[in-house]
Each structure stands twice: as C-alpha cells, then as structure tokens.
Amino acid sequence: MMDRLSDAMSGAAGRMLSGFDSALSALLASWTSAQRLYNLEGAAPVSDLMVERFSVVDTISEPFQLQLHTLCVHNRTPLQALLGQRITLLSTLADGSRHRRSGLVFEARDAGADGGLVRHQLLIQPWLALLGHTRNSRVWQDKTIVQILDDVLGADAYKAHAAWQWGETDAEGNTEDLAAFVAQGLNGGVRAYCVQYRESDLAFLQRLLAEEGLGWRVEEADDAPSGHRIVFFADSARWPENTTSRSALGGAGIRFHRGSAAEEQDAIQSFGGWRQLTPAASAVLQWDYQAKRAIAAESPTAYDYTSESMRDMAPWLQQYEPIGATADTGTCSSAELQHRATCRQQAHEARHKTWLGRSTVRSLRAGEHFGLTQSTLDALSELQSAADREFCVRSVHALGVNNLPKELSKRLMQQPASDPFAELDGEPASTLSESLEHDPALSRKAAELGYANRFEALRRLIPWRPLPPTTRTALGAQTAIVVGPGGATSPNGADELYTDALGRIRVQFHWQSAPGADARPDNRSSCWVRVAQRWAGAGMGWQHIPRIGQEVLLDFIEGDIERPIVLGSLYNGRGEAGLPPTPGGAAAEADTSAYKSSHNHGPSAQGNLVGGGSGGHSPAWHGGAPGPAGKDAAAQNNTAALSGFKSKEFGGEGFNQLVFDDTPGELRVQLATTQHATQLNLGHLIHQADNHRGHYRGRGFELRTDAYGAVRATNGLLITTFGTREADPAGDNAPGMALLKQAATLADTFSKAAKTHQTTALASAIGAMRANQSSLADQLAPMKALHQSVSGMVSAASLEQAITDASNKATQASDGKLPHTTDPIVAITAKAGLATVAGQDIQVASGEVISWQAGQDIHLGSGQQMRVHTGQSIGILAGAVQAGQGAKGTGLTLIAGKGPVQMQAQADQAEVAAKNLVNIQTANAHIDWAAAKKITLTTSGGAQIVLSGEGITVQCPGKITVKAASKSFVGGAKEDYVLPVMPKDDISWVNLEGRYEDAWNTAWPLDGLKVDINGSTVAKSVTVDMTQEIA
Structure with a gap:
C-alpha cells in the first residue's frame, strides 16, 4: 500500500522539490557529512539518505531495533529498493572517531515531505532477525x-x-x-x-x-557480509570493553558526570541499583523410566537470605522444574543435572540486582562492559574491589537527534501539517521505540545534546544467563507413519517390525515427508517413541507393536513436542467395494459386485484402494455387506457384528485372529491361526472367511487342527458328558464317582466268586503286587484307590489348604469343600456311551491293572486273530451267579469255528474237572490219548486200567466182562507216537520301572539297562520289544 501511495504522490513531491528556495539549498550544501553528528553508510539508495533522528532498543540475546527517520532531497525513493539493504549508522564520538552500528533494512515507509525534503522511516535490525521471518x-x-x-x-x-x-x-x-x-x-x-x-x-x-x-550479542565486523x-x-565476563570506557581518560572507564556539549567525553549522568525478590534456589528433576529412578539437583542462591524477614521466606522461594525423561533426551548424570540447575539459578540471580543508568555515551551497546569512575561508589572503595565497579550492559534504550542546520530545523518544525502522508502514520515498528520517544526526560536530553540513553547493567562478576524458556507446546495430537531403518515407510519382505528392547518404534510425521522438507537423514524419522499399551508390567501386559507403514496417533507428554508417545493405530485408505467418495456430496451408487466372489472358504473385497502400502489400510471386518450370503449374492451376511483383533504374518498372507461375533442369536468366539488351520470355535459355529460369514456348522465348541494336538493336565483331567447346574463346582464328577463305585462293587463280587470257585481272583479288587495295595494308595486295591482319587474333597478356603487336602487324599464331603481328584488321573465319564474307534491300532497299556467291567455284556471281536498273554495265570470264570432265571445260558463256551483247539500246560499239569458229565466227542475222526509214561483210567469204585510202556494193566474189585463178536490175543506189538516238545527254559518276570525326576514324572526307557538282583547281575542289557526278551 505504501509503495502504491508513494508512486501516486511522486508528482506532488517533484513539484515541492521545484519550490525549494536557494537559501535552503545553500544550507544543505554547507552541511557536509563531516559536520553531521550522524551519517548513514551504504550503497544507493541508502547513500542518498540523511539522518534526521533515530531511536534504538538494544537488548542482549534479542535483535536490536534501530528506527531511523531520514531525509532525502531527491524524488521519493522506492520503498522496495530499500528493503534488505545493508545500512550502517555512523555516530561521531567526542574524540572525533566514528561508532558504527550495522544492520539490514527490514521495514521502510514514507513519512511525508517537508518543503523540498522527503522523509522515510526505516527499521534496521541485525541479519539474525531474518530468522524471525521463517517458520519450519x-x-x-x-x-x-x-x-x-x-x-x-x-x-x-x-x-x-x-x-x-x-x-x-x-x-x-x-x-x-x-x-x-x-x-x-x-x-x-x-x-x-x-x-x-x-x-x-x-x-x-x-x-x-x-x-x-x-x-x-551483535559485534561489528568489517569482513562480515552485513557489517556485523x-x-x-x-561467559558474560568475557564481553569486550566499551569503546569509550577503553579509550577515554586513558582507559580509566566512563565518568559519572553531568552531560554537556562542552564536555570532552560522554558520561553517565545517573546510576543506581534496583533489587527484586528472586528464587532462593532452583531445583530440577529428570525421571529415568528405564532405571525407574528420579535424578534431582538443586542450586542455592549466592545472596544473603539471613535477615529476619527473608530467613523464613527463603525455604519457600524455590523454583522446581521437572525437565522430562532421560530415556527420551538421552542419559543424564547428577553432575549434568547440577549444571542445568546452576544455569537456572544464575539466570535468576542476574536479575536480582539491576543497575539502572542514564548517559550520553553514544558508543554504549548491549553485550559490552565498562568501568565506572568518579561515582559515589568510589566512597565505598575500602569495602569493595575494583571489579565491583565494572558492569556489563544488558540493554540500551537510546534516542539520537542529528545536528541539522538551524534554518532547516526551524523550517521542518514550522510545517508539520504540510505532510500529505500524516494520515498514513500508524503504529510504530516497535512499541519500545514508541515508549522511548515519549520519555520526556530522555527526549529533552537527546534534543539538547543530540543523544541520550537509558540502560540496564549488572556487575561483571555476576554471570548473565537467559531466563528458562517456555515449554514447546504441541497443538494437540498428531498422526504419523511408522518407519523402518533409514526412515523407510514400506517393509522389506518379512522385516515388518522395527523396534527396540522396550517395544519403542520410530515414526515419520507428515511434516517430515512433505515436499520441500529438510532432506537431512536424521529428519526422516523421530526418536524411539514409546507405545502406550492397555496394560504393562514387569514381563507382562498387553503388547501391540505398530508395524512399518501403519499410521499411528501420537500425543505429547505435558504438551512437549519433543516427548511423543503413540496412543494407537489408525485405519486409513478405503476397502474394496462399497460407496466411493464423491465430490461435493454428489449422489452415487454403492458398488457391491466385489462381494459376490466370497464363499465359505474364500474371502473377497479385502484389498485396499488407497494408501500405496503406507498405512493401516481398511479394516478386516466391516458392515458394508450386511445382506444374506449366497451364490451370486453381493453380500456377506455381516452386519458389522464382528470385533476382536487380527494380526498378519511377517512378509506373508497368514494371520492369527480372535473374533467376537455378536450377531443376534448367533453369538460366537473364534481363536484361530492359518498355521495348519488350527482353531477353537465356541458357540454358534459357522464358516468364516475374513468378512464373509458363511454357512451354519453346529453349536457348542470345536477344537481342530491339521497338525498335532495335545491336552495336558498336571493334576488331573475330567471329561464328561454329564451336565451340571450353574452353581455346581467345576470339578464336580458325582456321576463318575457313582459309576466307579458300581464298578468297584462288581469287581469285588466277581473276585470273591473266583475265590469260591478256586480260580484267579481279580487283582483290581484284591491288590496287584500285594494284598489291598496299589500304586495310588498303600492301603487300597486299585479299584477302590481309583474311586478314592475321583472322590477327593479339598478346602475352598485357600489354595494352600486345598493342596494339603489333595495330598492327604481327603474324601469327606462337607460345607466349604470342593470336589477335586486326589491324584493326577484322567477321568472320562459318558452319560450315554463312549466310543473309541481307530482306523488302525488302539493300544491300551497300564503299569499296574487294566480292568474291563460291564453291568451286562462285554464283547470282544477281532477280524483275524486274538491273543491273550499273561505273565502269571489266566482265570476264566463263567456262570458265577445263582441258578435261576438269570442263569440261563451260563457256562463257558470255547469253540474254534475253523482250525484246531490247542491247550497246553507247558510247565505243570493240566486238569479237566466237572461236577457232572465230561463229554469228549469227535464228529468225523478219532480221539488220541497219549502220554510219555502212562495213562490211567480210574473210577471211584476201584476199577482201573493203566497203559504204560511195559504193558496194560486192568484191575477191578469185581468181575471183568469183555463183550465182542470175536476175541483175538496175538503176540506183542509197538506203535510210536510223537509227543509235543515243551520249552525247558524258565522265564523269571521282574517288574521294572524307572522315571526321571522332572515335573511330569516322565518314564525313561529300559534299553541297555543292567539288572542286578540281590547283588548278582541277572542281565547286562534289557531289550524292550513286542516279545519282551531279556538278553
């Protein structure tokens, strides 16, 4: 706007310049640069400008603001040509030397015209102020x-x-x-x-x-591009000494003296101290979350707080500042933290006492020190060292007025209203400059002497530090992309995770990847960022590590942009099918054709249309296809009822998932992995292919895998089809206890019957190795011991008491007791029936007793052969019930439908006895009786026939009657008969058992085992195979 108005008024300025009288021209011609108090140095158009007056605000660690009011006798200078120009203000000192202040033009504005002169206002600042015009x-x-x-x-x-x-x-x-x-x-x-x-x-x-x-600070430098x-x-004590302090009076410092144009050097006119209350201590703390400890440091004040009024106040005047976490900012020691606390306290103490002064020292600028001489401080010289009279300048606020010729100055003052641009005067470039110009005392002194300033200083012995900055504030949460090594936003094959031991990740904020972003390698990602988990503890918790390319949501601890934390992951992109985005809210039809190809075992429409591989993409489950699924149906029977989580195989297509299906009336849970199609399905069983809810498969639960499966229970396992009430305990096996008690009673009954009938009793009822003893209980036979195991009752009061009850085999039921097996057994109880079917073999083995019992019948059938082998006796008892209706069909039937029936007693005698008739018959052949020594036929009446190798002896107490059609007695004859050969070696059966001392009591193999009995080696090795040979 200024440029446009400047161009518009250029004609008027030219007419005013043409009216400039010859007297004013003569005045300007005689006012040479050597006579001026202030001059400007710079290339055109700066060289055309003359200083009318100026104001400067110069503060340490701040860009100074030099506002120049200039005059020009030429046509109005284009403002655009002034911006960015190097300009130097030259101030003539008392000794005739020139003091320089260089800078760049940051603002230029027209300030009107007076007579034939054109005025400009310029804002000059150091080149560092350019940094304030950027944002990164x-x-x-x-x-x-x-x-x-x-x-x-x-x-x-x-x-x-x-x-x-x-x-x-x-x-x-x-x-x-x-x-x-x-x-x-x-x-x-x-x-x-x-x-x-x-x-x-x-x-x-x-x-x-x-x-x-x-x-x-700013320092003049001739070799610098901008002159400084x-x-x-x-260390502020190293600031250079002020020019006037160093050169005037032989380097003795700056005088405390009145200000006058007649004085030989500039002086300080007023100087005094100003104290303010500052903290008595600065404390800082940093938390190390890796070591789980806080590191703190405190720096007390160096000032005297012993006065009565301050003594009570000092403990409360402490500044305490937590400064983040060491794992975020790097390591931190106590000494390093102490350095930070010391700097904080030094910043406060640099402002505890401020020296305020007014002077006419034209060379005074912030960032220099001077010595004060001839002041009232000299009276205290016995109490203070010379160093106490040296001061560092913290800030200078100054006004300068050039020594214009009187006639020119008078003419400018007489025509203030003639400025056609007065209405454009707005807010000054600096409110501080405005305050200086309205400082009456300063303005009067500057008008009188051409220069005046006010300044702030501190003793040179006291370090100057900047005050602690305000915390970097992040404006809310941000999103970012998870990156890998080198800032990669896409995974490299199976390397989808880039994390450290704490589960931290690196991310790339969107402003780091924008076009034109800083291309430095360390600007391609963040630091290691912690990921907030729903639960985290010592070696436990919920762990989800976002993967490379996913988009995440981050917040910042205490709003500090340098302390990010990941809150969670975000979906981005858009899935296949559904309603596409439309510009301006225009209507569009949803494209559901992609849903047609899904079926029970194959998904569809699971891709991502937007994202290019960088992001969480679209969700696995959605409600975009709610209609009934079927052939050629553009729906997937999913009303957005699926929730849970789904992972993905690194570098592959496999996944693991936990799905909660809340479809009304069809509640379902699935825990599944694509590895060998392993799944646990609970509730309403259906087929599921990602978002596709397929056909009904049943109700209940299904545990399935295409690989190996195992069920392990260290203290026992109960499998039952008997239902329980909701109030019943989990281990309730009352039906199993009743059925096992019936089995024990049946075994005991038949064992007693076997004893009565003089056959082998049942070991399950009387004891296996010894009477009334088993591996489960020292005082109970196997069946009763097993019944005791399933009848255990343990305390519900505490786990320790329950373990004690189980080890004590407690079975007494009472209030406060819960059913629990007393031994690690597997109990299978079927309400209707139990089917065990194998396509090939079924192996049943036991270290002690196998007992098969049925309340009615047991049927054993074999398609080919049945072999029953025993190390001791085989007892077969049939008809062990009283005669009557239930005894019909009793007895023992041994029939070979094909092939011979062979019975042998290879080591002892064989007996055949019957209460009544013994009937031996052959339908089509003969009966052979053979013995190695003799055959004896005897009746209870005393009759006897003995067949031996010496002959046949017939005897009886009465007569012998021989009836035959003919009788023939001839000479002797002999016929040999092949008798069976019986094994001669005795086999001694030894019960061997060995177990590892591990948590599972694992049996160890017997191969290669040396066996000693009573100190004598009976076997050097044991080979365990189907024939149980001992070599």
Missing part, C-alpha cells in the same frame, strides 16, 4: 546445539548475510571453549531428539540457547 518443522537427532544451529544458520536463505562465531574472544585473542561448556549439560551436550515445530528459526534458536544457558556478526557466548 524439522528434527535433529544426536546433535549438539552447535551442530544444530550451524545447520539453521547455514541455510541458503541466510548465506548472503550470515556471519557468526561460537565463543567470546578476549583482548589476548583467546576464544572461550563453548563446546566444553555445552558438554557439561544433559547427555554430555548431545541432544538425542530436538524438534523445531511450527517455530520461526529465531524462536527456535532463542529457545535452544536459553535451555543451554547461552546468550548472543553474531557472537554466541557462555
């Missing part, structure tokens, strides 16, 4: 503040003007080691993660310097 978002990692700010200041935008120096250089040429000072800070001065977010480069620079306790350089410092 970027990241640095594992860099020091020197490296970070070198990156910032070395940007192409500043190269034409930038010049800076790290560390003050003293009069002897020694430069302070700023890197060593920084290294005393947190993490050895290395910033693990440093973020500039929506900050100007200047605000970012100011914040980092304040955090480290560093400052900066920025000097960063840690």
Whole structure:
C-alpha cells in the first residue's frame, strides 16, 4: 500500500522539490557529512539518505531495533529498493572517531515531505532477525546445539548475510571453549531428539540457547557480509570493553558526570541499583523410566537470605522444574543435572540486582562492559574491589537527534501539517521505540545534546544467563507413519517390525515427508517413541507393536513436542467395494459386485484402494455387506457384528485372529491361526472367511487342527458328558464317582466268586503286587484307590489348604469343600456311551491293572486273530451267579469255528474237572490219548486200567466182562507216537520301572539297562520289544 501511495504522490513531491528556495539549498550544501553528528553508510539508495533522528532498543540475546527517520532531497525513493539493504549508522564520538552500528533494512515507509525534503522511516535490525521471518518443522537427532544451529544458520536463505562465531574472544585473542561448556549439560551436550515445530528459526534458536544457558550479542565486523556478526557466548565476563570506557581518560572507564556539549567525553549522568525478590534456589528433576529412578539437583542462591524477614521466606522461594525423561533426551548424570540447575539459578540471580543508568555515551551497546569512575561508589572503595565497579550492559534504550542546520530545523518544525502522508502514520515498528520517544526526560536530553540513553547493567562478576524458556507446546495430537531403518515407510519382505528392547518404534510425521522438507537423514524419522499399551508390567501386559507403514496417533507428554508417545493405530485408505467418495456430496451408487466372489472358504473385497502400502489400510471386518450370503449374492451376511483383533504374518498372507461375533442369536468366539488351520470355535459355529460369514456348522465348541494336538493336565483331567447346574463346582464328577463305585462293587463280587470257585481272583479288587495295595494308595486295591482319587474333597478356603487336602487324599464331603481328584488321573465319564474307534491300532497299556467291567455284556471281536498273554495265570470264570432265571445260558463256551483247539500246560499239569458229565466227542475222526509214561483210567469204585510202556494193566474189585463178536490175543506189538516238545527254559518276570525326576514324572526307557538282583547281575542289557526278551 505504501509503495502504491508513494508512486501516486511522486508528482506532488517533484513539484515541492521545484519550490525549494536557494537559501535552503545553500544550507544543505554547507552541511557536509563531516559536520553531521550522524551519517548513514551504504550503497544507493541508502547513500542518498540523511539522518534526521533515530531511536534504538538494544537488548542482549534479542535483535536490536534501530528506527531511523531520514531525509532525502531527491524524488521519493522506492520503498522496495530499500528493503534488505545493508545500512550502517555512523555516530561521531567526542574524540572525533566514528561508532558504527550495522544492520539490514527490514521495514521502510514514507513519512511525508517537508518543503523540498522527503522523509522515510526505516527499521534496521541485525541479519539474525531474518530468522524471525521463517517458520519450519524439522528434527535433529544426536546433535549438539552447535551442530544444530550451524545447520539453521547455514541455510541458503541466510548465506548472503550470515556471519557468526561460537565463543567470546578476549583482548589476548583467546576464544572461550563453548563446546566444553555445552558438554557439561544433559547427555554430555548431545541432544538425542530436538524438534523445531511450527517455530520461526529465531524462536527456535532463542529457545535452544536459553535451555543451554547461552546468550548472543551483535559485534561489528568489517569482513562480515552485513557489517556485523553474531557472537554466541557462555561467559558474560568475557564481553569486550566499551569503546569509550577503553579509550577515554586513558582507559580509566566512563565518568559519572553531568552531560554537556562542552564536555570532552560522554558520561553517565545517573546510576543506581534496583533489587527484586528472586528464587532462593532452583531445583530440577529428570525421571529415568528405564532405571525407574528420579535424578534431582538443586542450586542455592549466592545472596544473603539471613535477615529476619527473608530467613523464613527463603525455604519457600524455590523454583522446581521437572525437565522430562532421560530415556527420551538421552542419559543424564547428577553432575549434568547440577549444571542445568546452576544455569537456572544464575539466570535468576542476574536479575536480582539491576543497575539502572542514564548517559550520553553514544558508543554504549548491549553485550559490552565498562568501568565506572568518579561515582559515589568510589566512597565505598575500602569495602569493595575494583571489579565491583565494572558492569556489563544488558540493554540500551537510546534516542539520537542529528545536528541539522538551524534554518532547516526551524523550517521542518514550522510545517508539520504540510505532510500529505500524516494520515498514513500508524503504529510504530516497535512499541519500545514508541515508549522511548515519549520519555520526556530522555527526549529533552537527546534534543539538547543530540543523544541520550537509558540502560540496564549488572556487575561483571555476576554471570548473565537467559531466563528458562517456555515449554514447546504441541497443538494437540498428531498422526504419523511408522518407519523402518533409514526412515523407510514400506517393509522389506518379512522385516515388518522395527523396534527396540522396550517395544519403542520410530515414526515419520507428515511434516517430515512433505515436499520441500529438510532432506537431512536424521529428519526422516523421530526418536524411539514409546507405545502406550492397555496394560504393562514387569514381563507382562498387553503388547501391540505398530508395524512399518501403519499410521499411528501420537500425543505429547505435558504438551512437549519433543516427548511423543503413540496412543494407537489408525485405519486409513478405503476397502474394496462399497460407496466411493464423491465430490461435493454428489449422489452415487454403492458398488457391491466385489462381494459376490466370497464363499465359505474364500474371502473377497479385502484389498485396499488407497494408501500405496503406507498405512493401516481398511479394516478386516466391516458392515458394508450386511445382506444374506449366497451364490451370486453381493453380500456377506455381516452386519458389522464382528470385533476382536487380527494380526498378519511377517512378509506373508497368514494371520492369527480372535473374533467376537455378536450377531443376534448367533453369538460366537473364534481363536484361530492359518498355521495348519488350527482353531477353537465356541458357540454358534459357522464358516468364516475374513468378512464373509458363511454357512451354519453346529453349536457348542470345536477344537481342530491339521497338525498335532495335545491336552495336558498336571493334576488331573475330567471329561464328561454329564451336565451340571450353574452353581455346581467345576470339578464336580458325582456321576463318575457313582459309576466307579458300581464298578468297584462288581469287581469285588466277581473276585470273591473266583475265590469260591478256586480260580484267579481279580487283582483290581484284591491288590496287584500285594494284598489291598496299589500304586495310588498303600492301603487300597486299585479299584477302590481309583474311586478314592475321583472322590477327593479339598478346602475352598485357600489354595494352600486345598493342596494339603489333595495330598492327604481327603474324601469327606462337607460345607466349604470342593470336589477335586486326589491324584493326577484322567477321568472320562459318558452319560450315554463312549466310543473309541481307530482306523488302525488302539493300544491300551497300564503299569499296574487294566480292568474291563460291564453291568451286562462285554464283547470282544477281532477280524483275524486274538491273543491273550499273561505273565502269571489266566482265570476264566463263567456262570458265577445263582441258578435261576438269570442263569440261563451260563457256562463257558470255547469253540474254534475253523482250525484246531490247542491247550497246553507247558510247565505243570493240566486238569479237566466237572461236577457232572465230561463229554469228549469227535464228529468225523478219532480221539488220541497219549502220554510219555502212562495213562490211567480210574473210577471211584476201584476199577482201573493203566497203559504204560511195559504193558496194560486192568484191575477191578469185581468181575471183568469183555463183550465182542470175536476175541483175538496175538503176540506183542509197538506203535510210536510223537509227543509235543515243551520249552525247558524258565522265564523269571521282574517288574521294572524307572522315571526321571522332572515335573511330569516322565518314564525313561529300559534299553541297555543292567539288572542286578540281590547283588548278582541277572542281565547286562534289557531289550524292550513286542516279545519282551531279556538278553
């Protein structure tokens, strides 16, 4: 707007210039630069300008503001030509030397015209103020503040003007080691993660310097592009001495003296102290969440708080500042934290006592020190050292008025209303400048002497530090993309996870990947960021690590942009089918054709149409296809009733999932993995293929796998088809107890019957190895011991008491008791029936007793052969019931439908006895009786026939009657008969059992075992096979 008005008024300015009288021309011709108090130096059009007056605000670690009011006798200078120009204000000192203040033109405005003169207002600032006209978002990692700010200041935008120096250089040429000072800070001065977010480069620079306790000042430098350089410092005592203090009076300092144009040098007219209450201590704390400890440090004040009024107040005047977590910012030691606390306290103490002054010292500027002489402080010289009279200038507010010729000055003052641009005067470039110009005392002094200032200073012995900066504030949560090594946003094959031991991830904020973003490698990702879990504890909790390419939501602890934390993952993109996005809310038809190809065992429409591989994509389950599923139906029978979670195989298509199906009347839970199609399905069983809800499969539960399965229970396992009431305990097996008691009673009954009939009793009823003993109980036979095991009752009061009851085999039922097996047994109880079917073999083995019992019948059938082998006896008892209706069909029937029937007693005698008739018959052949020695036929009456190798002997107590059609007695004859050969070797059966001492009491094999009995080796090895041979 100023440029347009300037061009519009150029004609009027020209007419005013043509009216300039010859007397004024003569005045300007005689007012040479050598006679002027203030001059400007610079290239055209700066060289055409003359100083009318100026105001300057110069504060340490702030860009100074020099507002120039200039005059020009030429046509109005285009404002655009002035912006960015280098300009130097030259101030003539008392000794005739020139003091320089260089800068760049940041603002230019027309200030009207007086007679033939054109006025401009210029705002001059150091080149560092250019940084305030930017705004950036970027990241640095594992860099020091020197490296970070070198990156910032070395940007192409500043190269034409930038010049800076790290560390003050003293009069002897020694430069302070700023890197060593920084290294005393947190993490050895290395910033693990440093973020500039929506900050100007200047605000970012100011914040980092304040955090480290560093400052900066402006120093004139002829070799610098803009005539000055920025000097960063840690030790304010190294500031250079002011020109006037160094050169005037032989270097004795600046006098405390009245101000007058007749004085030989500039002086300080007023000087006094101002104290304010500051903290008595600064404390800082950092939390180390990896070591789970807090590190704290405190720096007390160096001032005297012993007065009665302050003594009670001091303990309360403490500034306490938590400064984040060490794992986020790097490691931190107590010494490093103490350095931070000391810098904080020094910043407060630098403001505890401020020296306020007014002077006419035209060379005075912030960032210099001076010595004060001939002041009232000299009266205290016996109490204070010379160093106490040296002061560092913290800020200077100054006004300067050029020594215009009287006639020109009078003419300008007489024509204020002639300025055609007076109505354009708005808010000054700086409110501080405005306050200076309305300081009556300062204005009068400047008008009288041509220059006046007011300044703030502190003793040189007291370190100057910037005040702690305000916390970097993030404006709410942000989203970002999870990245891998090098900032990769897409996984490399199966490497989909990039994390550390704490489950932290790296992300890339969207402002890091935007076009034109800083291309440095460490700006491609964040630091390691913790992921918030629903539950986290020592080696336990809920763990979900977002994968490379997924989009996540982050918030920032205490709103600090440098302390991000991942809150969760986000879906992005759009799934196949459904309603596409339309511009301006235009109507569109949903495309559901992709849903048609899904079926019980194959999904469809599971792809992602947007995202390009970077993001969480669309959800696995949705409600976009709610209609009934069927052939050619564009629906998947899913009304958005599925919830749960689903993972994905690294680099593959497999997945694991837990699905909760809340479809009304069809509640279902599925825990599944695609590895060998292993699933646990509960409730309403259906087929499911991702979002497709398929056909009905049944109700209840299904545990299935295409691989191997195992069910293990260390203390016992109950499988039953008997239902229970909701109030019944989980281990209730009352039906099993009743059935097992019936079995025990049946076994006992038949065992007694076997004893009565003089056959082998049942070991399950009388004991296996010894009477009334079993492996389960020392005082009970196997069946009764098993019944005791399933009848256990344990305390419900505590786990410890329950374990004690189980080990004591407690079976007494009472209030406060719960059913529980007393031994690790497997109990299978079937209400209707139990079917065990195998396509090939069924192996049943026991270390002690196998008992098969039935209340009615047991049928054993074999398609080919049946073999019954025993190490001792086989007892077969039939008809062990009383005669009567229930005894019909009793007895023992042994029939070979094909082939012979062979019975042998290979080691002892064989007996055949019957209460009544013994009937031996052959239907088609003969009966052979053979014996190695003799055959004897005897009746209870005494008759006997003996057949032996010596002959046949017939005897009886009565007569012998022989009836035959003919009788023939001939000479002797002999016929040999082949008798069976019986095994001669005795087989001794030894019950061997060995077990490992492990949690499962695992049996160990007997192969290669040496067997000793009573000290004698009976076997050097044992080979366990189907024939049970011992070699």
